[in-house]
Amino acid sequence: MSPAEQLAYPESAEAFWVGQAELAAERAGDEALERLTAAVAHLSDLFTTERPDRDFPDYFADPRLLAAYGVFFLPQSFTRTSFALAQVCGLRGWRPATPAPAILDLGCGPGSCGVAAAHRLRQLGINGIRLTGVDRSPSALAAMESFGGAILGADATVRTRIGDASRPDTWPEGRFDLIVAGFVLNEMPQLDAPALLRWFGELKARLAPDGLILILEPALRLTAERLQRLSDTVAVGKMTRVAPELDARPDPQLGAGEHWSHETRAWDAPASAEFVNRHLHRDLREVRFSFAAFSDASLEPLPPGLARLISDVQIIKGLLRFVTIREGRIESVEVPTRGLSKHEVKKLAARFGRGDIVRHPHPAAPRLRLADHQELEVFWTPTGS
Numbered sequence: 001m002s003p004a005e006q007l008a009y010p011e012s013a014e015a016f017w018v019g020q021a022e023l024a025a026e027r028a029g030d031e032a033l034e035r036l037t038a039a040v041a042h043l044s045d046l047f048t049t050e051r052p053d054r055d056f057p058d059y060f061a062d063p064r065l066l067a068a069y070g071v072f073f074l075p076q077s078f079t080r081t082s083f084a085l086a087q088v089c090g091l092r093g094w095r096p097a098t099p100a101p102a103i104l105d106l107g108c109g110p111g112s113c114g115v116a117a118a119h120r121l122r123q124l125g126i127n128g129i130r131l132t133g134v135d136r137s138p139s140a141l142a143a144m145e146s147f148g149g150a151i152l153g154a155d156a157t158v159r160t161r162i163g164d165a166s167r168p169d170t171w172p173e174g175r176f177d178l179i180v181a182g183f184v185l186n187e188m189p190q191l192d193a194p195a196l197l198r199w200f201g202e203l204k205a206r207l208a209p210d211g212l213i214l215i216l217e218p219a220l221r222l223t224a225e226r227l228q229r230l231s232d233t234v235a236v237g238k239m240t241r242v243a244p245e246l247d248a249r250p251d252p253q254l255g256a257g258e259h260w261s262h263e264t265r266a267w268d269a270p271a272s273a274e275f276v277n278r279h280l281h282r283d284l285r286e287v288r289f290s291f292a293a294f295s296d297a298s299l300e301p302l303p304p305g306l307a308r309l310i311s312d313v314q315i316i317k318g319l320l321r322f323v324t325i326r327e328g329r330i331e332s333v334e335v336p337t338r339g340l341s342k343h344e345v346k347k348l349a350a351r352f353g354r355g356d357i358v359r360h361p362h363p364a365a366p367r368l369r370l371a372d373h374q375e376l377e378v379f380w381t382p383t384g385s
Helices: 004-009 010-024 029-034 038-047 063-091 114-123 138-152 192-203 221-235 271-276 342-349
Strands: 102-106 131-133 157-162 176-182 207-215 241-243 263-266 288-296 308-309 314-316 320-326 329-336 357-359 367-369 377-380
Touching: 004 063, 010 029, 010 063, 010 138, 010 271, 029 271, 038 063, 063 138, 063 176, 063 207, 063 241, 063 263, 063 271, 063 288, 063 342, 063 377, 102 114, 114 131, 114 138, 114 176, 114 241, 131 138, 138 157, 192 207, 207 377, 221 241, 221 288, 314 342, 320 342
Parallel strands: 102 131, 102 176, 131 157, 176 207, 329 367
Antiparallel strands: 207 288, 241 288, 263 288, 308 320, 308 357, 314 320, 320 329, 357 377
């Protein structure tokens, strides 16, 4: 299976949520999906323009809203988790230290991130996975058990527990090889910076030796920078940061600059989500998110001189232009494309994008131009292309 195929949203996952839509609508196929349009629009408003100041309502208690989430929003979070783990496992080579790893998914909902993490580990040949989900919604937990069972099969075990991602006293006891907190920090606005650091300490206390903590957040500047400040503080000495940054240096994007740390990844939305989107016109070409991953496992060191893209790749007459971070500094890089046809330029630009890792032989500088496009090496991209 190619890296791109590993990142694809599973057909079995789409089939599961289409089945839930049919049960909720008491209709079959496209007619069931047609009836989800209003529910998807309602959830979209709830997550954005009508976002509550305090606690979210338990929208998973409504079977139609649950199905709408599963068809339209869950595939995006599932894919975001897959991309984050592609860097942690692919570029950094992290693996669980135990043969039958335990995963804790905090604020799990119906399993968007936890099931994706378990699915990714299974693709790496890791079996006997024990997945535990924690959420305040009994309906979400029931859905996670069914969804996890359908995707992961009989070899994995899926358990759930009513609890609160912000309250460690409600979390299960024991140690976990992978702890996922997917899109929950933005639902904890009451936690200031010191409280967030204490919350992270509780995550670390539940981590098995050589385990991994993975935190994902929306790509909005407000949520991404809040996570980034926590990440920079942790990286100073609390725990080793393994992604998306290449080292422990603070992110130079924090502040009043044009860019902030987040990923933008092209993906193929499932046909059911595209169908529901016909009248909503949401942009499903890419998934956007921010994330931070930490582990004290002994991983292979990265070679020197690597840079991480923090912008899209612009095609300008005669060159490509993009922005990177290298050794804690922002660099604007221009790559000459003279001698290449328009097709070749587009093909070169399509080889890499925001979040990918590149290198070239030039010393650090705020602005630099390569001598030739052959000086640019795409060191790592999640699709392996």
